[in-house]
Structures are given as structure tokens and as C-alpha cells.
Amino acid sequence: xxxxxxxxxxxxxxxxxxxxxxxxxxxxxxxxxxxxxxxxxxxxxxxxxxxxxxxxxxxxxxxxxxxxxxxxxxxxxxxxxxxxxxxxxxxxxxxxxxxxxxxxxxxxxxxxxxxxxxxxxxxxxxxxxxxxxxxxxxxxxxxxxxxxxxxxxxxxxxxxxxxxxxxxxxxxxxxxxxxxxxxxxxxxxxxxxxxxxxxxxxxxxxxxxxxxxxxxxxxxxxxxxxxxxxxxxxxxxxxxxxxxxxxxxxxxxxxxxxxxxxxxxxxxxxxxxxxxxxxxxxxxxxxxxxxxxxxxxxxxxxxxxx
Numbered sequence: 001x002x003x004x005x006x007x008x009x010x011x012x013x014x015x016x017x018x019x020x021x022x023x024x025x026x027x028x029x030x031x032x033x034x035x036x037x038x039x040x041x042x043x044x045x046x047x048x049x050x051x052x053x054x055x056x057x058x059x060x061x062x063x064x065x066x067x068x069x070x071x072x073x074x075x076x077x078x079x080x081x082x083x084x085x086x087x088x089x090x091x092x093x094x095x096x097x098x099x100x101x102x103x104x105x106x107x108x109x110x111x112x113x114x115x116x117x118x119x120x121x122x123x124x125x126x127x128x129x130x131x132x133x134x135x136x137x138x139x140x141x142x143x144x145x146x147x148x149x150x151x152x153x154x155x156x157x158x159x160x161x162x163x164x165x166x167x168x169x170x171x172x173x174x175x176x177x178x179x180x181x182x183x184x185x186x187x188x189x190x191x192x193x194x195x196x197x198x199x200x201x202x203x204x205x206x207x208x209x210x211x212x213x214x215x216x217x218x219x220x221x222x223x224x225x226x227x228x229x230x231x232x233x234x235x236x237x238x239x240x241x242x243x244x245x246x247x248x249x250x251x252x253x254x255x256x257x258x259x260x261x262x263x264x265x266x267x268x269x270x271x272x273x274x275x276x277x278x279x280x281x282x283x284x285x286x287x288x289x290x291x292x293x294x295x296x297x298x299x300x301x302x303x304x305x306x
Contacts, residue, residue, distance in 0.1 A: 016204020050170020
């Protein structure tokens, strides 16, 4: 079943790439789908996961995930401050951003959803939510050059985030043992089931847009991809394992190895950074992550780790 799921993952990527290449859908679809996923589908997945999970399991696994995600991301944030202090200004903010942040939403979760049960997917969602908060509080000011005026934006984005609102609703329902009406539960379950296919279609369309082979001559993008996707998870697993169980430590290590986020491309374009470098890093690390993480999950299932 894991092999079938991986083949489904690859096939959906090919379909997304194909419909973009053959212009079967508008090129603007890739600009619209992220909003649909973030504001509609992912909240449905969050609410579905909370309403179908054991409340005790949420407490025992969710809080350690929050703590580990905060600790590692902050450590990478300050390490990147030293590592890239002499990097050219147009690249400095980008390198710091993609060191600690990965494309969990559009790359890691769609791939891992092929293999993992809902409990494990919830950890992915929690990890992504914590990093979303840090993206706007720590990393966005790096591109702006100043944090002035960003606090209000952070507060508004945080308290109105549909995924956060869905998580709060899910916690309340789980804590008090409440059930959604059957028609609402059906709607939530259906939204959850469509999330992964839609995210994979989007990823395939974006790979076509930016060029699947555009990174081949960019040495910086290749080195970054190898360090982020392969080296970083290997380095993080052992410290994480000292505080977490093996499965959670492995999952978080894989998540921290997620490829460069698409947000880096958008911010580099908007704030005068090196947009070409951002595109190359995004494509190269995404392709490597799909191959490496997919292969790793097959092996982990084969040896009974998951």
C-alpha cells in the first residue's frame, strides 16, 4: 500500500505538471490554489484530525512537538545569523530564511500523508503552525529590513488564520467530547480527503512554472539542497531522539529537511533579493526531498519503524 501511495503521489505530480504544460487550465490557477488550500482545505484537514483523534494522544504528542519545533527553529535562526553575516545583502535574508524553514505545507504534508496515519499527520500540522508563527515574527522582518509595522500584521495573521481557528475549534470539541452534526462532519471529512491531491496538483504546476531543470548549473542551489534535505535531518535526529520517541524524532527530522519554501521566491521578488537563486533552490531541494523522503519512508515502513 505504501508503494501504491508513492506511485499515486508521483502520478498526481505528473498530472499537475501535464495540465500546466498542455495549458489545460489557466496559468493563474497556480496563484489561486494556495489560497484555497490554506484557507479552506487545510482547516478541514485540521478539524478532521482533531475530531477523530484521542484527546489524550493530542496532549502527550502535541506539546512535545511544539517545544521541539520552537527550540530547533530558534537554534537554526541564531546559527544562521553567524553563518551568513558576511553574505551579500541581496542573499543574506533568503539564506537565513531557508536554513530554518521548509515547505511543510505543499511538499512534506502531501508526501507524508501517503504513508502516515492521522495522528502523525497532526504532528506535521502542529510543526507547520509553529513555524508559520515564526515566519512572520522572525523571518519576514529580515526581508523588510526592519520589524516596524510588522507586529500588527503578525497579530492579525495569527488570530485570523483559518487553520488556527480550526485547531481551536477542534481542541474545544475534543476536550468536551462534542460531536459535529453529521452533515458538517461529512463536509469536514470530504475537505480533508481532497487536500493532498489538490496540493500535489499545485506542486506539479509550480514545478512546470519554474522549470524542473532550471537549477542544474547553480552550484549554490545544489549544495543547499544536499545540506538541507540530507545533512540537516541526520544531524537533528540524535538530539531530538534524546527527548522524544523514535517515531516523533524521525518525523520532525524529516520535516526540518523540507525543501525551500515558495514564500522565499515571493519575498525575494518583492523585496529586491536574488529571485533566481530562490527559484533554483526551491526546485532543486523539492525534487531531492521528494526522492529522498519518499525512499526513506518506504525503508522505514519496510523495517517496521512506522
